[in-house]
Amino acid sequence: MTRLAVIAGILFAGSLASAGPPDQPYHQPDTSEWIQPHAQRFFALGNGYASMSQRQHIRLPADLSRLTDIRLQALDGNPFIRRVIVRYVDGAHDTFRVDKWLGVNGDNWIDLSLPGDRRVERIIVLSKDDGNATYAVMGKL
Numbered sequence: 001m002t003r004l005a006v007i008a009g010i011l012f013a014g015s016l017a018s019a020g021p022p023d024q025p026y027h028q029p030d031t032s033e034w035i036q037p038h039a040q041r042f043f044a045l046g047n048g049y050a051s052m053s054q055r056q057h058i059r060l061p062a063d064l065s066r067l068t069d070i071r072l073q074a075l076d077g078n079p080f081i082r083r084v085i086v087r088y089v090d091g092a093h094d095t096f097r098v099d100k101w102l103g104v105n106g107d108n109w110i111d112l113s114l115p116g117d118r119r120v121e122r123i124i125v126l127s128k129d130d131g132n133a134t135y136a137v138m139g140k141l
Contacts, residue, residue: 042140054127080127081102
């Protein structure tokens with residue numbers, strides 16, 4: 001019985017010691033610099049595209065059409081990206097000649113900057129059929 005009383009006393013004393021003084025106020029740490037605004041981050045437009053299909057069409061909804069950057073990132077294997085064609089709502093287009101293996105020598109992604117303030121209707125990625133390699137397409141507003 002004395003053993004049980006000793007163990008209960010130790011547990012009770014330990015819980016009081018860890019509670020801290022009750023008159024000390026809690027201060028919320030400033031996390032404003034930890035959280036980047038939404039416009040500063042990439043978000044997924046398409047995930048897990050297989051390079052063996054050689055052509056991927058990604059149609060963008062109107063609320064995501066004002067992209068400033070596009071990122072192609074290797075997910076599995078080493079996809080070879082030939083070109084990226086960006087078609088705008090006004091009918092114009094830009095072609096980015098990439099000709100690069102992703103995931104080789106630590107280069108897991110490539111970023112493409114879009115010129116001007118134009119609304120993107122569709123992104124077309126042309127890749128080389130190299131088996132089971134997959135990649136993601138991301139955008140930044």
